[in-house]
Amino acid sequence: MAQNEHPGDELEMPDASRRHFLKQSSALAALALAPTAAVKAVDTGWDQKIAAAFEQLPLQVTINGTVQNVSIEPRVTLLDLLREQLHLTGTKKGCDHGQCGACTVHVDGQRVNACLTLAMTTEGSNVTTIEGLATNDHGATARLHPMQEAFIKHDGFQCGYCTPGQIMSAVACIREGHADSPEEVREYMSGNICRCGAYANIVEAIMEVKQGGKKV
Amino acid sequence: MTKETKNPSIDRVDGRMKVTGGANYFADFELPSMAYCVLVGSEIARGTISSLDTKKAQGAPGVLGVFTHQNMPPIPGWDAPIGGQADGPPPKPKTEETYRILSSPKILFDGQPIAIVVADTYERATYAASLVKATYAKQASRTDLSKHVAEGIAPGGSGDYSRGKADAHQTAPITLEANYTIPIEVHNPMELHGILAHWTGPDKLMIYAKTQGVNATQNAMAQAFKLDPKNIHVHTEFMGGGFGMGLRTWPQETAVVAIARKIGRPLKLVMNRSQMFTLVGHRPYTVQTIRMGADQTGKLVSINHAATAETARYEDFTEATVNMTKFMYACPNVSTRYRIVRLDRSVPIWMRGPGEATGAFALESAMDEMAHKLNLDPIEFRLRNYTETDPEHNRPYSSKNLREAYEKGADAIGWNNRKPQPGSLREGNWLIGYGMSTGVFNAFRWEASARALLKADGSLTVQSAVTDIGPGTGTALTMIAHNVLGVPVEKIKVEYGDTSLPKAPSQGGSAIVSAVGSAVFDACTAIKQALIELAVKDGSSLAGRQADELTLANGILSVEKEPGKKLTVSELMQVNKLTVIDRTKESKAGPDHQKYSMYSFSVHFVQVRVNPLTGVVRVAKAVSVADSGRIISPKTAASQMIGGVAGGIGMALTEEAVIDHRFGRFVNNNFADYHVAVHADVPAIETIMIDKPDPIINPMGAKGMGEIALIGFAGAVANAVFNATGQRVRDLPITPDKVMQKLV
The missing domain is CATH 3.10.20.30 (Beta-grasp domain)
Structure with a gap:
C-alpha cells in the first residue's frame, strides 16, 4: 500500500506535548533494554511509581x-x-x-x-x-429537553439502559436532518440497539419532536 | 376503582430517572478504594489446564492479585457435598461433572474462567488479564446437538406425557410429520453482567447486583459464604434488562465476592459482551418433531410432540418446551417427550418465553401446515379445535377470551386480504404474505409481601424487594395502590429492588403483577380498612355510618347518600394523632386456584414482504393481541407487547449464535455478528388488549404478559413466509439463504 494513502497517520501534537511524549518514550525504552533493572523495579514496587508517572x-x-x-x-x-x-x-x-x-x-x-x-x-x-442535556443540569428541578419529554410521553424505553444513548442519538438524528420520516429515523437510529424492543415508541417520540419544531 | 373498570394510562414512574441518566445500575455505584476484576477464559472446550503462567500478570502495574484454581480463596458453602448446581448445594440427579469456578484445572466449556485478575483500574486489569497464559491437555469436545440427538436422556422431574391412544397418528385420515429447529439464542440484555461486592464487615456483605431477584441473590450468597441472610444486603433498583439471565447467581459473581473478602477492597466486575454468550446462559439449541393427525372435518385426531435440547455436562437444564401441546387444543390423543443431551457447553437458562416459545414455534407452525393440507383458514382450523376446558388437567380455565383475540387481531391486520394460495399476493417486486400464531403461558401467583405507608400529608409509600427489570413493575404497583386508596398517582412513591424491603419473588415467569401486586393490594386494603374504622368510630364526624357506605378518593372520605359530608384523611389522622398508617401484608394464592387452569393467551399476526430475488424477509406489519386479564398499566403493558414483537422478529429472522464445532467456540459472539433486531427491522406495531378481568387469579383480575408477548411470534412469521412464498422454513432463523434455497 502506498504511503500517501494514509494522510491522517502523521501525529498532530502541540510541540510541548510532543517533546513530553518523546522523553517518556525513550525513558521507557531504556528501562525495557535493561531487564535486570526492570526485574528489580518490579520487586521493589518501583515499576508502579514509574508507571504512574509515565502513563x-x-x-x-x-x-x-x-x-x-x-x-x-x-x-x-x-x-x-x-x-x-x-x-x-x-x-x-x-x-x-x-x-x-x-x-x-x-x-x-x-x-x-x-x-x-x-x-x-x-x-x-x-x-x-x-x-x-436537560437545562440547568441539577436533577429533579431541571427542565427536560424536548426529546427526554417525548421519550417519557411515548414510553420510549423499558429497562432504560440504552435510553441515554438513544436520546443522544435521537437529538443528533434530528440536527443532522435525518428525521424526515419514520423510515428515515429507523435507518439513522439503527446504531442504537434496544433489547427490550421499544423501537416503535422511540420512533414515535422522535417524529413528534421533529414535527413539533422545537429547537433541539 | 375495582377490577370491573379499565385503568387509565400513566407515564412510567421511573421515566424521569431513565431519561436523565439518573437511574443507577449496579456498575454505576462507586465505592471507596474500589478495584476492578477481569475474567480470563479458557481457549478449549474440554480438557485440562497443563500449565498456567500468571507471573507477568502478577507483576503488571496496579495488579492486586491473580486468582486461579491454584490460589482461589475458599467458598465455604461449596465445600459441602457436591450436587449438580454450580451456585448452591441442592443435590440434583447426578451429572457427569461438577463445575465449581476456579476450583480445578478441568475445562468443561469454552470460555470457562481460568483466572480472575484484580487491579486498581479497569485498564490495568484488562491489560494484565492479557498476560495470563495457559497451556492445555485438550480432549475432543462435543458441542453440536444435531449430531447427538439420539443420545438424549430423560431428565429428572416430569416424565413423558400421554393421553388417549399412542398409535392414533397411524390411522388418522390426514397426517403431518415435520422437524423444527431452534438455534442457540442469547439473552443479550444491553447491560453487561457483573457484580459490585463490598464486605462492610468481617461477616457483612453489600452487593450491587444484576439480578432479577435480590432475595434470590441474598440466599445464594448466604449459602455460599455460610452467612445469615440478614448480614447480606443486595441492591438492584435498576436492571438493564434480564430476559431470564438474571434468574440465578452465576459462579463468577460468587468468586468475585470471595476475592473481595480476601483482598479487603470492594470489587467490581463488568463482563465483556463476548462473555455474555458463555457465562450467563442462553436459550438451548432444540430440535423438535411434531406428528399430527386430523380428519376431513378439520378436527385434530392426534399430536405427538418430541423435543431434544442441549445442556451442560455439569448441570441438567430443563424447560417446558412440549407443555403447550398438552392443553392448547381439543385433541383426544396427545403424547409428548422431552430429552436433554449433555454437551461440552455452558449451561442454558430460561430466555424470555422460555421453552414455551421454543415449543410454540413448532406447534403453531405445524398447525399452519395442517390447516394448509386441510384447505382451511388457519384461524378457522384453530377454532374447530378450540377448547373451553383444559384437556390436560380436565378443569376449566380461570378465564379464556381467545376467540375474541383471534377476531380482533384478524380485523386489525386485514386478514381478509390474505389469499389461501401461497405466493399469490405481490406488491411491486415483493411477495406479500400473512401469518398468525397463538401463544400461551402459565398465569402464576407466587407468594409475595409488600408494605404500604400512608402519611398524614396524604402521600403513600409502597415497598417491596421485587426488582423492575423493565416491564414497569413500579408503575403497575403505583396504579394498584392508587386504585385501592385513591391517592393521586403523583403522591405515590414505590420503593423496590432492595433486600431491606419486604420479601418478593424474582422477576420472572410473568408473575410479578399478580404476586407482588396482590401483596400491595392487600397492604393498601388494610390501610383503607384502618381509615374507615377510625372514621366511623365514636367521636368522629362520620360516626355511626356503616363501613360500606364510605368511599375513599383523593384523600377524602365521603358518604354517597349524604352529599357534602366529607372527612379528609389528613384531618382524620391528625384527630387520631397519627403521622403514619403502616401495614405489611403477605399474599398468596388461595385453595380455589387448584380448581382452575390459569393461563395468559396471546395471538400474533404479521404481514411479511419477501423479496424473491434476494430471499430477504421483512416484517411489514405486526399486530399482537393479549388476553391477560385486567390490564393494570395500559402504557407499559403495550410496551411489553411491542418488546415481544421486536424480540420475536430477532428470533424469527436473525438470531443465531454459531459455534465452530472443531473448537466448541462461538464465531459470532458480539453485536455485529449476532443480529438482534434493530430500529430498521421493526415496523410500527399495533397492540390490542382484551382487558377483561380474570375472576379467580387475584383481586386485580390481572394475569402476566411478559412471556406471551414473545411466545408464538416466530411461528407467525414462518407461517407468513409460507403464505408469501409457498416455502416452509422449519429451522430458525429464517435467513435469506434458507428462503432462496427453496425458491430457486
Whole structure:
C-alpha cells in the first residue's frame, strides 16, 4: 500500500506535548533494554511509581459546559473516563466495540460512540452527555429537553439502559436532518440497539419532536 | 376503582430517572478504594489446564492479585457435598461433572474462567488479564446437538406425557410429520453482567447486583459464604434488562465476592459482551418433531410432540418446551417427550418465553401446515379445535377470551386480504404474505409481601424487594395502590429492588403483577380498612355510618347518600394523632386456584414482504393481541407487547449464535455478528388488549404478559413466509439463504 494513502497517520501534537511524549518514550525504552533493572523495579514496587508517572497524560476537555483538567492513561476511552473517573454514569457500556450505541455522546455536536473514542482525542473539545442535556443540569428541578419529554410521553424505553444513548442519538438524528420520516429515523437510529424492543415508541417520540419544531 | 373498570394510562414512574441518566445500575455505584476484576477464559472446550503462567500478570502495574484454581480463596458453602448446581448445594440427579469456578484445572466449556485478575483500574486489569497464559491437555469436545440427538436422556422431574391412544397418528385420515429447529439464542440484555461486592464487615456483605431477584441473590450468597441472610444486603433498583439471565447467581459473581473478602477492597466486575454468550446462559439449541393427525372435518385426531435440547455436562437444564401441546387444543390423543443431551457447553437458562416459545414455534407452525393440507383458514382450523376446558388437567380455565383475540387481531391486520394460495399476493417486486400464531403461558401467583405507608400529608409509600427489570413493575404497583386508596398517582412513591424491603419473588415467569401486586393490594386494603374504622368510630364526624357506605378518593372520605359530608384523611389522622398508617401484608394464592387452569393467551399476526430475488424477509406489519386479564398499566403493558414483537422478529429472522464445532467456540459472539433486531427491522406495531378481568387469579383480575408477548411470534412469521412464498422454513432463523434455497 502506498504511503500517501494514509494522510491522517502523521501525529498532530502541540510541540510541548510532543517533546513530553518523546522523553517518556525513550525513558521507557531504556528501562525495557535493561531487564535486570526492570526485574528489580518490579520487586521493589518501583515499576508502579514509574508507571504512574509515565502513563499519565494531561487532558483538558469541556464536559457539559464544565472545563475538566484530568490526568489519564492514553489508553483510557472517553466512555471509561466519563464513567470511572468523572462519575458521569448516565452514559452506559453495552459492548465496548461500537456495536450497540449505549455509550452515544456528542463531541463538538457530533454523535459518537464514547467506547470507540480515546479520551485523549477529545482535547479541547466540547462533550455533551445525557446529564448535560436537560437545562440547568441539577436533577429533579431541571427542565427536560424536548426529546427526554417525548421519550417519557411515548414510553420510549423499558429497562432504560440504552435510553441515554438513544436520546443522544435521537437529538443528533434530528440536527443532522435525518428525521424526515419514520423510515428515515429507523435507518439513522439503527446504531442504537434496544433489547427490550421499544423501537416503535422511540420512533414515535422522535417524529413528534421533529414535527413539533422545537429547537433541539 | 375495582377490577370491573379499565385503568387509565400513566407515564412510567421511573421515566424521569431513565431519561436523565439518573437511574443507577449496579456498575454505576462507586465505592471507596474500589478495584476492578477481569475474567480470563479458557481457549478449549474440554480438557485440562497443563500449565498456567500468571507471573507477568502478577507483576503488571496496579495488579492486586491473580486468582486461579491454584490460589482461589475458599467458598465455604461449596465445600459441602457436591450436587449438580454450580451456585448452591441442592443435590440434583447426578451429572457427569461438577463445575465449581476456579476450583480445578478441568475445562468443561469454552470460555470457562481460568483466572480472575484484580487491579486498581479497569485498564490495568484488562491489560494484565492479557498476560495470563495457559497451556492445555485438550480432549475432543462435543458441542453440536444435531449430531447427538439420539443420545438424549430423560431428565429428572416430569416424565413423558400421554393421553388417549399412542398409535392414533397411524390411522388418522390426514397426517403431518415435520422437524423444527431452534438455534442457540442469547439473552443479550444491553447491560453487561457483573457484580459490585463490598464486605462492610468481617461477616457483612453489600452487593450491587444484576439480578432479577435480590432475595434470590441474598440466599445464594448466604449459602455460599455460610452467612445469615440478614448480614447480606443486595441492591438492584435498576436492571438493564434480564430476559431470564438474571434468574440465578452465576459462579463468577460468587468468586468475585470471595476475592473481595480476601483482598479487603470492594470489587467490581463488568463482563465483556463476548462473555455474555458463555457465562450467563442462553436459550438451548432444540430440535423438535411434531406428528399430527386430523380428519376431513378439520378436527385434530392426534399430536405427538418430541423435543431434544442441549445442556451442560455439569448441570441438567430443563424447560417446558412440549407443555403447550398438552392443553392448547381439543385433541383426544396427545403424547409428548422431552430429552436433554449433555454437551461440552455452558449451561442454558430460561430466555424470555422460555421453552414455551421454543415449543410454540413448532406447534403453531405445524398447525399452519395442517390447516394448509386441510384447505382451511388457519384461524378457522384453530377454532374447530378450540377448547373451553383444559384437556390436560380436565378443569376449566380461570378465564379464556381467545376467540375474541383471534377476531380482533384478524380485523386489525386485514386478514381478509390474505389469499389461501401461497405466493399469490405481490406488491411491486415483493411477495406479500400473512401469518398468525397463538401463544400461551402459565398465569402464576407466587407468594409475595409488600408494605404500604400512608402519611398524614396524604402521600403513600409502597415497598417491596421485587426488582423492575423493565416491564414497569413500579408503575403497575403505583396504579394498584392508587386504585385501592385513591391517592393521586403523583403522591405515590414505590420503593423496590432492595433486600431491606419486604420479601418478593424474582422477576420472572410473568408473575410479578399478580404476586407482588396482590401483596400491595392487600397492604393498601388494610390501610383503607384502618381509615374507615377510625372514621366511623365514636367521636368522629362520620360516626355511626356503616363501613360500606364510605368511599375513599383523593384523600377524602365521603358518604354517597349524604352529599357534602366529607372527612379528609389528613384531618382524620391528625384527630387520631397519627403521622403514619403502616401495614405489611403477605399474599398468596388461595385453595380455589387448584380448581382452575390459569393461563395468559396471546395471538400474533404479521404481514411479511419477501423479496424473491434476494430471499430477504421483512416484517411489514405486526399486530399482537393479549388476553391477560385486567390490564393494570395500559402504557407499559403495550410496551411489553411491542418488546415481544421486536424480540420475536430477532428470533424469527436473525438470531443465531454459531459455534465452530472443531473448537466448541462461538464465531459470532458480539453485536455485529449476532443480529438482534434493530430500529430498521421493526415496523410500527399495533397492540390490542382484551382487558377483561380474570375472576379467580387475584383481586386485580390481572394475569402476566411478559412471556406471551414473545411466545408464538416466530411461528407467525414462518407461517407468513409460507403464505408469501409457498416455502416452509422449519429451522430458525429464517435467513435469506434458507428462503432462496427453496425458491430457486
